Amino acid sequence: MKLCISSTGQNLNAVVDPRFGRATYYILIDSATNDFECVENPSAMAGGGAGTKAAQLVINKGVQAVLTGNVGPNAFAVLNAAGIQIYTGVSGSVQSAVDLFNSGKLQAIGSPSVEAHAGMGGGKGGRA
Amino acid sequence: MIIAVASGKGGTGKTTVAVSLALSLNSVQFADCDVEEPNAAIFLRPVIDEKIPVTMLVPEIDETKCSGCNKCSELCAYNALVVIGTRVLVFPNMCHGCGGCTLICPERAITEKPREIGVIEKGSARAMAFMQGILNVGDPMATPIIRELHHCLDRTKTIILDSPPGTSCPVIETVRDSDYCILVTEPTPFGLHDLQLAVETVRQLKVPFGVIVNSAGIGDEEVDKYCQREAIPLLMKIPWDRRIAEGYSRGEPIMAVMPELRQGFLNLHAAIAATCGAA
Structure with a gap:
């Protein structure tokens, strides 16, 4: 199965990025063969809409499941509509996330895990 | 003449100044442009007799025509x-x-439909013409409502615009067509820091401006020194006074608790009018 894992680095030893829409990188990996490609997230610093943009990227890449820390409501709506499974609460290395997925211990979620703009950091989401 | 009352820092006294200035003058139109949380009505207590919905155009997709080419999604800078x-x-x-999506769609599958994002309320507070914009809770786009408020201005009157705080788009939309901008600050390091940001913004907009120090007596002298250094007119100081705070908490403007300050606001208006070359 083709997985997308939000990542802080460009290889399988990197730590999972807890934010989906504003992750630094996405590791796109075949869970059966462990073949992977790393994509930099062009919207990591976007003013808004990072979640939907990331979800669009994941769809265009033909991903079937997303593994991340948290996913917000807009990205969730898109991934859900596209029939992509979403696994949140994932931490540790990217490789360990893949192993966990393969062991069948992860459970897909049915609703977003955080509110909009949760991944934007202090101060950016407020009235400026 | 259009006078905008703005600030970098929130809670420095924009509404206090705007309301006081408006109450000091004759033939005024007051527009509360802080559409995310308009509050001048608390002090002016207007009678509202007209409500005008404000809409913006958003795309509607005819999926029977969509070919899935993705051009609209690629174009949209806001990832909508x-x-x-x-x-x-x-x-x-x-x-x-x-x-843009409507224009770029090769299948003409996209049309634009209006979506209500808020309302403009018009009325009067005694002799004063009053308007306020109210953005729907949960909606992020303040500027279309502020733009609509500007369309409703009566330029035969002295117009007072109560701006949102900060230096972002809603502030620029409020201030940019003004003849003069009053920047309200407090004499604290925080007040000075955000005043400097506001000054940079208003300079870019090429709107003449001056500073009012509110709560004068708290804090330090750094705002005075900054204004002197930058040759920014220090228009007025409103003293830190418990009576003002008590009146504010009851929804009473400064004029109601310290009528002696009215002359200060008349002088303020005269100074601004002289700067702008208007009566």
């Missing part, structure tokens, strides 16, 4: 459109209403 096969998900809250 996502294409899944030949389904297009639209996120109206994220749309800025530019209409």
Whole structure:
């Protein structure tokens, strides 16, 4: 199965990025063969809409499941509509996330895990 | 003449100044442009006799025509459109209403439909013409409502605009067509820091401006020194006075608790009018 894992680095030893829409990188990996490609997230610093943009990227890449820390409501709506499974609460290395997925211990979620703009950091989401 | 009352820091006394200035003058139109949380009405207590809905245009997709080419999604700078096969998900809250998707769609599958984002209320507070914009709770786009308020201005009157705080788009939309901008600050390091940001913004907009120090007596002298250094007119100081705070907590303007300050606001208006070359 083709997985997308939000990542802080460009290889399988990197730590999972807890934010989906504003992750630094996405590791796109075949869970059966462990073949992977790393994509930099062009919207990591976007003013808004990072979640939907990331979800669009994941769809265009033909991903079937997303593994991340948290996913917000807009990205969730898109991934859900596209029939992509979403696994949140994932931490540790990217490789360990893949192993966990393969062991069948992860459970897909049915609703977003955080509110909009949760991944934007202090101060950016407020009235400026 | 249009006078905008703005600030970098929030809670420095924009509404206090705007309301006091408006109450000091004759033939005034007051517009509360802080559409995310308008509060001048608390002090002016207007009678509202007209409510005008404000809409913006957002895309509507005819999926029977969509080929799934993805051009709309690629174009949208705000990521408000996502294409899944030949389904297009639209996120109206994220749309800025530019209409680009409608123009770029080769299948002409996109039309624009109005979406209500808020309301403009018009009325009067005694002799004063009053308006306020109110953005719907949960909606992020303040500027279309402020733009609509500007369309409703009566330029035969002295217009007082109560601006949102900060230096972002809603502030620029409020201030940019003004003849003069009053920047209200407090004499604290925080007040000075945000005043400097506001000054940079208003200079870019090329709107003449001056500073009012509110709560004068708290804090330090750094705002005075900054204004002197930058040759910015220090228009007025409003003293830190418990009576003002008590009146404020009851929804009473400064004029109601310290009528002796009225002359200060008349002088303020005269100074601004002289700067702008208007009566």
